[in-house]
Amino acid sequence: MPASQPDAPAYPVGLRLSGRRVVVLGGGQVAQRRLPGLLAAGADVLLVSSSATPAVQAMADAGELAWERRRYRAGDLEGAWYVLVATDDPRANEAASAEAEERRIWCVRSDDADAATAWTPATGRSEGVTVAVLTGRDPRRSAAVRDAVVEGLRDGTLAAPHRRARTPGVALVGGGPGDPDLITVRGRRLLAEADVVIADRLAPRELLDELPPSVQVIDAAKIPYGRAMAQEAINAALIEHAKAGRFVVRYKGGDPFVFGRGMEEAIACAEAGVPCTVVPGISSSISVPGAVGIPVTHRGVAHEFTVVSGHVAPGDSRSLVDWRSLARLRGTLVVLMGVERVREIAAALVEYGRPGDTPVAVVQEGTTAAQRRVDATLETVAEAVRAEGVRPPAVIVVGEVVAVGP
Structure with a gap:
């Protein structure tokens, strides 16, 4: 029997410990x-x-x-x-x-x-792949190598192509609030594996530049048939490309199911028999306030937060928002897509009982290099937005949490 060799390298093996x-x-x-x-x-x-x-x-x-x-x-x-x-x-x-x-x-x-x-070993996992690294007696180096390999697999910068053909289908990927580093690792990996990407205007654009030339990138805003038919045309494009044997990523800003029409697309895929995966994204409703130091909840200040769409004004027959009830709440109100209706929104909240001196922050282009914050109150926010030239995309935060901070 050979003698033990203390400096001999370890023999790598994967232990199947299930039930043992x-x-x-x-x-x-x-x-x-x-x-x-x-x-x-x-x-x-x-x-x-x-x-x-x-x-x-x-x-x-x-x-x-x-x-x-x-x-x-x-x-x-x-x-x-x-x-x-x-x-x-x-x-x-x-x-x-x-x-x-x-x-x-x-x-x-x-x-x-x-x-x-x-x-x-220093171990990490990415979509069915286990990475285990041993560097003798240097655990920090093992962890560093592990992290580099796993990150590369997750974000697609390390090529590990599937040897079996990918199943055609659709992935609804939430890209987060705008900063490309805030997309989920799964979302970034699926984006790197796509054959076709149908992208929204607010999805992080920098990541599209990383795609290989073979990937067809379609700007969803430029799909034909006019604005009224835009969603139906997007649904049709998803189904058409998937049925042609391609893996399609529907690339959105924020989260697919937070004012993103993701469920409409998922239903269309299901009705057409196209497999569809949903990859949640970080919603701008919480990430953008956080990026400028505003917590949507804070102990002793706000025990709730409500997210509403402001794309139609209070009083508009198309609005599904109960502004009267919202005005009576004491917590934080986050309004998405409301910049162009901020005057009507602020007036409705004051009319229905929210104090006019309630702090308001409007954050434009949150988490991006163009990010800026404008502070006001419900009484002054409309004029502040006009004077500062605030334009969409912007998130409006209403409540005492706006004044919380170091």
């Missing part, structure tokens, strides 16, 4: 980091520790693992396939490691990598 016993000794920060991965792998986890962090205790309370509230004792590794030793007692760690060696159980030591028989 894993023993974790110690309920501190190391366990808190490692347990989610073990649970996601389906392991039957036994935690042996006299104490645990709140997060680890929550896993036990939820029934995700069994917890014996005591210190390690000989025999605890009976029936285990894998053990993580992470207590703050060096003697217990040595004893558990010796038991694991005797029972031929792979053992990870958080306190002594040289004494371990297994090392935990």
Whole structure:
């Protein structure tokens, strides 16, 4: 039998732990980091520790693992396939490691990598791909390499093409409020994999420049048939390209289902038998106020926030907004698409009971390089918007939270 070689590289392998016993000794920060991965792998986890962090205790309370509230004792590794030793007692760690060696159980030591028989790689996942990186005894370097690879897979900058043909269909992708860094990682990855992109004006434009020349980019604002037929034409284009065998991304600003007509498109796809995936996006209703330091809720100030569309004025027969009820609420009111109707909106809120000195902020081009904030009150906001030349897209925030800040 060959002698052990301490400097020999580790042999990488993926453990299939579903339904198999894993023993974790110690309920501190190391366990808190490692347990989610073990649970996601389906392991039957036994935690042996006299104490645990709140997060680890929550896993036990939820029934995700069994917890014996005591210190390690000989025999605890009976029936285990894998053990993580992470207590703050060096003697217990040595004893558990010796038991694991005797029972031929792979053992990870958080306190002594040289004494371990297994090392935990820096691990990340992206759409069915698991990336595991080992760089010997340099965990920070492992994590850095892992992060670079996973980020590249997620945002499409690292090519990992599917060997099987992609199923044609549609993805409704919310691009967020405007800053390209605020799109979700899944949204960015699907955008990078698209054959056709049908893009709205408010979707982050910079990301379109990263697409390869083979991707057909269609400006949704320029689809023909006139404004009244625009949505029907967009629906038709989604279905046409998907049925032609292409993967189509409907690229929107904000979230597809927050005043984005996403459900209309999802219904059209369903009726046409076209598979459709929805990728939520960060809504401007919360992200734009946050970008200028306005919390939509704040303890002792606002326990609620309401988001409404202001694209039609109060009193318009097409409006579905109950402005009278909104004026009686004490929380934050966020109005999207309301700049051109701000005078009527502010007047209605004051008429129905909201104090005229209620703080208001109007944020134009939120999260982008052109972002600017105009502060006023309900009584003065219409004049402030006119004087400052505020134009859409802009978010209007009404409430005492506007005055909260350092």
